[in-house]
Amino acid sequence: MAAAQEAHQEEHQSFIKTPTQLAWVMVLAFVVPVLALIMIAHFVLGSSKSVAEAGMSDAEVRARIAPVARVALDLGGAAGGAKVEKSGEQVYKTVCAACHDTGAAGAFKFGDKAAWAPHIKEGLAALAKNAINGIRAMPARGGNPDLTDLEVTRAVVYMTNASGANFKEPEAPAAKPAAAAAPAAAPAAAAAPAPAGANGEAVYKQACVACHATGVAGAPKFGDKTQWAPRIKTGMDAMYASSIKGKGAMPAKGGNTALSDAEVKAAVDFMVAAAK
Numbered sequence: 001m002a003a004a005q006e007a008h009q010e011e012h013q014s015f016i017k018t019p020t021q022l023a024w025v026m027v028l029a030f031v032v033p034v035l036a037l038i039m040i041a042h043f044v045l046g047s048s049k050s051v052a053e054a055g056m057s058d059a060e061v062r063a064r065i066a067p068v069a070r071v072a073l074d075l076g077g078a079a080g081g082a083k084v085e086k087s088g089e090q091v092y093k094t095v096c097a098a099c100h101d102t103g104a105a106g107a108f109k110f111g112d113k114a115a116w117a118p119h120i121k122e123g124l125a126a127l128a129k130n131a132i133n134g135i136r137a138m139p140a141r142g143g144n145p146d147l148t149d150l151e152v153t154r155a156v157v158y159m160t161n162a163s164g165a166n167f168k169e170p171e172a173p174a175a176k177p178a179a180a181a182a183p184a185a186a187p188a189a190a191a192a193p194a195p196a197g198a199n200g201e202a203v204y205k206q207a208c209v210a211c212h213a214t215g216v217a218g219a220p221k222f223g224d225k226t227q228w229a230p231r232i233k234t235g236m237d238a239m240y241a242s243s244i245k246g247k248g249a250m251p252a253k254g255g256n257t258a259l260s261d262a263e264v265k266a267a268v269d270f271m272v273a274a275a276k
Helices: 002-011 019-053 058-069 088-100 113-120 124-133 149-161 200-212 225-233 236-245 261-275
Strands: none
Touching (some): 088 149, 088 200
């Protein structure tokens, strides 16, 4: 019985038997958590560094998307100066690229010499006329009525020359002398009143029909309830934002930056109503 009691007491005795062992336990109790914290900090900092080295920092991502996300507005006329005619490349990137980059809606793909060759033979005048007036699925002036004939012709030259043509980009006409200032006593011209309401159908036919009529470039086809249903579920605000800012292959405001937010929303309402 005494032997059993002694064995039981030994089992419950602490493993620390000497002052040295106690000292080691206290040191380890301090050192181990510190080492663990250092390893965690190293892991976090190392992960951040790897992200930066991979070029995925916020600043670098913003720099990469800047050429796509930036929209340049020509406000020369509003500031009182003469309108600065855009180059063919500028017009292509802001208006024409939506379809010609991918060949959507039957558009001849940029740089495709075989597709462009028979049309280049028609001459610059015929090609420019079709681009200005519209042809097949392509709306007049690519859907941007603010473009001048000169700007549209320059865009045609830019696209055709990249596909084997050798047209010369037309120069802007000489600026006319500024008109004499109106007499001080003359009343200022009244500003044009704002439209009473945006016509969704008119905006659709002007800017949206090129892709939504046939469902090209991933655009939900006009009137197709199945394709529109998941988009309608996201809510009107989400669809408005996508149409105004652009999403996927669809450029901001359908490629026509002259449209107001209200006009774009009206076009969305028109398409949604047709799909309900």
